[in-house]
Amino acid sequence: MVEAFPHDFVLAGDGRPVEDVVQAAIAPRYTVAPDGLPRRLRLTWLDTFDWRLYHAGLTLRHNVGSRVSDYTLTGDDGEQITAEAKGLRWPSLADALPPGPLRARLQPVTWVRALLPTARASTVMRQLRVLNADGKTIAWLTVSDLSLPGPGTNGVPSRLSLTAVRGYQGQTNRIVRQLTAAAGVAPALRSPLDSVLAAAGRQPCGYSSKIDVKLTGAMPARSAMQKVLLRLLGTLEANVPGTVRDIDTEFLHDLRVAVRRTRSGIKLCGDVLAAGTAEAFRGEFKWLGDVTTPIRDLDVYLLGYDGMAAGLLSATPAELAPFHHYLCQRREIEQRALARALRSRRFLDMTRAWRGALAAPAPRRGMTAARLAADRIRRADRQVLRRGTAITPDSPPESLHDLRKRCKELRYLLEFFASLHDPAIHQQAVRDLKGLQDCLGEYQDCQVQQHEIRMFAEQMMAQRTVPATALLAMGELAGQIARRERQARREFAGRFAGFASAGSQRRFRALTSGSGP
Amino acid sequence: MKILATYNIKGGVGKTSTAVNISHLAARDGLRVLLWDLDAQGAASFLLRVRPRVKGGGAALIRGRRDLDAAIKGTDFDRLDLLPADFTYRKLDLILDASKKPTQRLARLLRPLGAEYDLIVLDCPPSISLLSESVLHAADILLVPLIPTTLSVRTLDQLTEFIAGFDGHRPKVLAFCSMIDRRKRLHREIAERLPAERPDVAQTIIPALSLIERMSLERAPVTAFAPRSAAARQYAALWAEVAERGL
Numbered sequence: 001m002v003e004a005f006p007h008d009f010v011l012a013g014d015g016r017p018v019e020d021v022v023q024a025a026i027a028p029r030y031t032v033a034p035d036g037l038p039r040r041l042r043l044t045w046l047d048t049f050d051w052r053l054y055h056a057g058l059t060l061r062h063n064v065g066s067r068v069s070d071y072t073l074t075g076d077d078g079e080q081i082t083a084e085a086k087g088l089r090w091p092s093l094a095d096a097l098p099p100g101p102l103r104a105r106l107q108p109v110t111w112v113r114a115l116l117p118t119a120r121a122s123t124v125m126r127q128l129r130v131l132n133a134d135g136k137t138i139a140w141l142t143v144s145d146l147s148l149p150g151p152g153t154n155g156v157p158s159r160l161s162l163t164a165v166r167g168y169q170g171q172t173n174r175i176v177r178q179l180t181a182a183a184g185v186a187p188a189l190r191s192p193l194d195s196v197l198a199a200a201g202r203q204p205c206g207y208s209s210k211i212d213v214k215l216t217g218a219m220p221a222r223s224a225m226q227k228v229l230l231r232l233l234g235t236l237e238a239n240v241p242g243t244v245r246d247i248d249t250e251f252l253h254d255l256r257v258a259v260r261r262t263r264s265g266i267k268l269c270g271d272v273l274a275a276g277t278a279e280a281f282r283g284e285f286k287w288l289g290d291v292t293t294p295i296r297d298l299d300v301y302l303l304g305y306d307g308m309a310a311g312l313l314s315a316t317p318a319e320l321a322p323f324h325h326y327l328c329q330r331r332e333i334e335q336r337a338l339a340r341a342l343r344s345r346r347f348l349d350m351t352r353a354w355r356g357a358l359a360a361p362a363p364r365r366g367m368t369a370a371r372l373a374a375d376r377i378r379r380a381d382r383q384v385l386r387r388g389t390a391i392t393p394d395s396p397p398e399s400l401h402d403l404r405k406r407c408k409e410l411r412y413l414l415e416f417f418a419s420l421h422d423p424a425i426h427q428q429a430v431r432d433l434k435g436l437q438d439c440l441g442e443y444q445d446c447q448v449q450q451h452e453i454r455m456f457a458e459q460m461m462a463q464r465t466v467p468a469t470a471l472l473a474m475g476e477l478a479g480q481i482a483r484r485e486r487q488a489r490r491e492f493a494g495r496f497a498g499f500a501s502a503g504s505q506r507r508f509r510a511l512t513s514g515s516g517p
Numbered sequence: 518m519k520i521l522a523t524y525n526i527k528g529g530v531g532k533t534s535t536a537v538n539i540s541h542l543a544a545r546d547g548l549r550v551l552l553w554d555l556d557a558q559g560a561a562s563f564l565l566r567v568r569p570r571v572k573g574g575g576a577a578l579i580r581g582r583r584d585l586d587a588a589i590k591g592t593d594f595d596r597l598d599l600l601p602a603d604f605t606y607r608k609l610d611l612i613l614d615a616s617k618k619p620t621q622r623l624a625r626l627l628r629p630l631g632a633e634y635d636l637i638v639l640d641c642p643p644s645i646s647l648l649s650e651s652v653l654h655a656a657d658i659l660l661v662p663l664i665p666t667t668l669s670v671r672t673l674d675q676l677t678e679f680i681a682g683f684d685g686h687r688p689k690v691l692a693f694c695s696m697i698d699r700r701k702r703l704h705r706e707i708a709e710r711l712p713a714e715r716p717d718v719a720q721t722i723i724p725a726l727s728l729i730e731r732m733s734l735e736r737a738p739v740t741a742f743a744p745r746s747a748a749a750r751q752y753a754a755l756w757a758e759v760a761e762r763g764l
Contacts, residue, residue, distance in 0.1 A: 129593075135736065136566035137593040166598060167590035 007172075008188035009179055011158040016184060018143050018158065019128065025182030026130065026175055032141065035127045041065045043121045043146075045193050046090060048113035049242060049251065051205045056109050059193050062090075073102055081105055091116035091247045112303060114248040118204075119196045121146045121156070130162075130175060138168035139175060146192065148199055156199045159188060209235055209254045211261070215419045217370030220362040221272040224369035228416045229265050230358050232258045237351060244339045249299045252338070256296055259289045264412040268376050272367060274360035281357065284350045291341040295334040297452060300445065301327055308477055315473030322470040323477075326460055373417035374512040380410040381508045388436075388496045397447055400492065404440035407433060414511075425510050432504040439488050439495040446485035453478050518631035520624075521638050521759070522656040522688070526672055528643035531662040531695040533560040534729050534739075536640035538752040539660070539759065541738035544597035546756075548635040551589065551598045555609070555652070556642040559602030565592045566736050567601045574605030578626070579612045585626060586633075594741065598634075610647045619647050624655035653680060656688040658763060662695035662723070665707035677717065691762055693719040693755060721754040 011018060022032050044062040047053045053060055057076035063069070069086045073079075083102035091114040094106040106115075128141040140163045146156040162179070164172035179185050190198065197204055213231045215224045236258040242251030263285045270278025305324060309317040341347060383406045391399050411433055418426050457474055460466040498504065521539070523532040533556070540552040554561035559569030567590045577583035589598050613619040627637055641652050653659065661676065663669045673692050680687050692715075694708045711718045723729075728739055728748045735742045740749045 134566045134568070137591075165591035165593075167588075 005188045005191065007162040007164075007176060009160040009162075009185045010188050011160065012184050012186060013157060014184050018126075018160065021182070021184040022128070022130075022141065022160070022179070025178045025185065029133070030138070030171075030175060031131050032128045033131055035129045035140075038124050038126045039065055039068075041068070041123050041125060043123055044090075044117050045119045045196070046071075046115040047118045048110050048115060049247070050113065050207055050209065051118075052109055052111070052113060053106075054193075054204050058109065059191060060106070060115065061193075071097065071102060073105060090114075093248065112248055113250050116247065119193060119200065119202075121148050121196045123147070130172075132171065137165055139164050139172045144192070146196060146199075148196060150200075156195050159192060159195070160185065207238055209257065211415050211418070213419060215369050215417065217368060217373075217420050219369045220364075221269070221367040221369050221372035222274075222360075222362040224372065224417075225265060225269050225272050226358045226360075226362070229262060230355070232262045232265070233351065233354060233358070236262070240342050244342050246335050246339075249303065252292060252296060252299065256289065256292050259285055259292065260408070261412050261415070263289060264409050265416065268380065268409055268413060269372060269416075272372060274357065277357045277360070281350070281354055284346075284354075288341075288347070288350070291338060295331060295338050297448060298327055298331045298334060301449065301452070302331065308480060311480055312473060312476055315469065315476050319467075319469040320473040320477070322460070322466055323456070323474050326456060326466075330456075369417070370420055373413070373420050377410065377413050377417070377508070378512040380406065380413050381505075381512075384410055385500055385505075388500065391492070391496070393493075397443075400440060400489075401444055401447070404437070404444050407437050407440060411437060421511050425507050429504070429507045429511060432499050432507065436495045436499040439491050443485060443488035443492070446481050446488065449481050450478060450485065453481070518627075518634055519636050519657045519763075520627060520655050521636060521658045521660060522641055522652045523638070523660045523662065524641045524649065524652060524656075524676075525662055526643060526645050526649075526676075527664070527669075530643075530664050531723060531729075532643070533564070533640050534732060535660060535662055535695070535723070535752070535755070536638050537561055537564050537732070538738045538740045538749075539756050540597055540636075540638045541594055541740045542753055542756040543636050543638075544594055545740070547596070549596050549633065550636045550638065551600060551630060551634045552638045552640060553600040554602040554640050555606060555648065556602055556640060557604050557606040558642070559604075561640045562599060562601040564732055564736055564738070565599050567592065567599050569602040569604070571601060571603040571605075574603050575609050576605065576612045579609065579616060579622060581626070585630060593737070606642070613647045613651055620650050620654045623648075623651040627655060653688060654683070654686065658689045658691060658759065660759065661690060661692040663692045663711070663718070664696050665694055665704045665711075670707075670711070673717075689763060690717050691719055691759060692717055693758075694722040696725040697722045698725045719755060719758045721751060721758055723751050723755065724748070 011021065014021075019032055019034070026032070042064045044064075046060045046062060058079075059074050061072050061074075063072060068084075070082055070084045073081045081102045083098060083100050085098050088096050093112070093114050094103055094110045097103040097106065124145045126143045128143065129137045130139040130141055132138050142161045142163070144159045144161070146159070148156065160179075162172060162176060180187055188195075194204060211228060211231055213227045215227065236255055239251045239255040239258070242248070243255050263282070266273075266278045266282055266285065270282075302324075305327070309320050309324075312320065384403065387399070387403045387406055391403065411430070414421075414426065414430055414433070453474055457466075457471055461471070523536040523539075525532055533554075536552060540550050544550040552561060552565075554569070562569040571578060571583075571588045573583045578585060578588060585600060589600055592599050613622055616622050618625075623639075630637065639652050639656065641649055659676075659680075661673060663673060673690075677690055680690065692711075694704075694711060697704045697708045699705060708722045712720045712722075724747070726746075726748045728743055728746050732739050732742075739746060740752055743749055
């Protein structure tokens with residue numbers, strides 16, 4: 001049996017008080033004694049929408065009692081950090097926490113994602129001391145009786161957590177062995193958060209932006225694409241509330257990626273869907289992509305703002321502040337427009353109709369998923385090679401932009417059909433392509449940002465409120481961006497050569513061979 | 518991190534009671550405290566219910582073969598840890614004598630604990646030896662219990678003169694009248710006169726109270742098992758004076 005929480009136990013609930021159960025298990029060498037009064041706490045577990053803390057083996061809990069409001073971060077490896085803080089409202093970025101070790105530990109994990117409540121419970125906690133023959137406390141035993149709010153939830157058994165006093169780990173291990181062998185208690189196999197989620201009938205990690213669908217090579221191509229596109233629709237819809245409430249910028253990012261993947265799926269594989277489907281929805285998804293673009297462009301600026309301001313040589317970050325203010329103002333306007341679009345009848349009708357269209361039955365005979373994957377990946381790879389080879393140092397920016405789009409299409413195809421491929425070859429092929437994509441992405445982002453900063457400067461001038469120092473600072477920023485753009489342009493030839501190399505292309509051939517009928 | 522040592526050449530003057538109670542009060546005030554019971558008799562370890570034994574003995578600690586960190590025991594009180602006594606501490610002088618720069622050795626051993634503790638309290642054995650010299654060099658403040666006799670005052674002067682001869686770091690000395698029996702006229706007179714005359718003597722006195730003796734039955738600081746008692750109040754006043762003077 002795997003002991004996931006070696007110092008935690010659950011009470012079997014045979015009617016005996018905890019003290020009696022524990023005392024019977026550890027006597028005669030050790031005794032238990034109560035310590036202090038029971039404490040009632042309201043518990044709220046926090047994590048990002050994509051469960052970054054959970055994936056990193058961390059649990060963040062807000063504990064609120066009559067005179068306590070603290071946040072405890074615990075790690076699977078025993079790490080524990082606590083910070084007191086009152087009056088914080090969630091969802092918020094980890095930046096909302098007071099400065100200190102807890103915030104410093106959380107920030108790199110949560111990144112730009114907000115923390116939001118993932119589960120709630122209340123508990124009565126009691127503390128017991130475990131004493132040796134000298135009456136010395138060698139371990140603390142915390143007894144927690146959890147209860148969940150709302151109807152339809154299952155009970156959570158009482159949980160005992162043993163914590164060794166420093167220097168008494170050996171004796172605590174002995175007590176662990178005695179409790180493990182005792183009647184009336186069982187080793188805890190779940191964390192408190194997992195227990196609460198299970199009691200509420202929920203699963204952790206309920207969201208991922210990955211296209212983790214399981215396809216088989218022999219399944220009809222239409223069924224495979226329907227599965228992929230339904231998964232993308234699920235991701236899109238999952239991100240709508242967070243985007244409308246503007247909880248953090250990644251909701252919109254993930255929503256946009258789902259839209260782009262869907263558009264590529266329709267463009268590259270739409271022919272296997274029911275007749276007329278691709279044509280009917282191509283325009284609708286373009287509309288959805290377009291309404292999300294202005295705010296994402298502003299997000300890219302704002303997310304990179306601190307880094308850009310720190311890189312100013314002549315101007316000061318303070319002189320750039322009016323530009324930041326202008327970006328924030330514009331973002332508010334664009335956010336309202338986006339929220340309206342996502343609440344509109346057009347959007348609701350479109351997603352409902354799309355779900356219906358993806359339920360069309362697949363023909364019994366015809367192309368298989370394996371054949372579709374091989375055919376479309378081969379074509380997309382050929383497109384990238386052809387267009388990339390044609391690019392010279394004199395080629396216009398549009399040619400690189402076009403190549404970037406083709407690379408994205410190839411990448412999405414690899415992701416759609418990942419479950420049909422050898423994972424090692426798939427991962428390496430994605431890595432080969434990613435190197436090229438990163439370079440093209442940087443080039444394109446710089447192009448867009450250069451165009452936009454000029455446009456913003458003109459708009460700010462038109463408002464007649466911008467000081468000259470801010471415009472000068474923006475000019476320096478434009479210079480920074482131009483340098484990055486030139487650097488990306490210089491790196492392109494090397495990155496493309498890597499992708500077009502014999503080794504890389506051999507991997508793509510391996511992915512597209514043996515496809516069957 | 519600050520280092521406080523309770524020191525007196527004589528035994529039975531209240532060093533250990535002071536070390537244990539001051540450590541408990543400092544921890545209760547939020548400081549992270551380590552009390553090192555340097556006395557081979559292990560009285561402080563006994564009072565905190567920790568067995569006086571260190572794996573490898575004092576030699577392993579002083580020679581750096583065993584981390585101090587690994588020998589530390591948590592007490593029953595939040596933020597208060599103990600480095601227990603060991604019977605081999607009776608030979609610490611010899612062990613120190615065999616090491617390089619013996620008078621600096623203790624300070625060097627304690628330095629890495631700075632990240633973990635705000636205050637280290639050294640409970641010294643009654644002697645004048647290489648160990649006590651090493652303690653005097655490591656400490657930021659010396660808390661010296663004085664029993665009210667003329668000889669005790671003379672010993673305090675000798676100690677102050679000895680420290681004045683140190684190059685570089687010198688601990689502050691704060692003596693206090695200990696084990697005062699109010700029924701004795703001499704005790705009363707000295708306890709009134711000394712704090713008034715000497716700036717290195719605290720205003721607080723620690724009376725001879727049966728409750729302080731009871732610590733060995735309760736095996737806990739008096740500030741923990743009788744926090745509202747006169748004894749606990751006096752220790753709290755002494756801790757406040759120590760804190761005022763630089764901790």
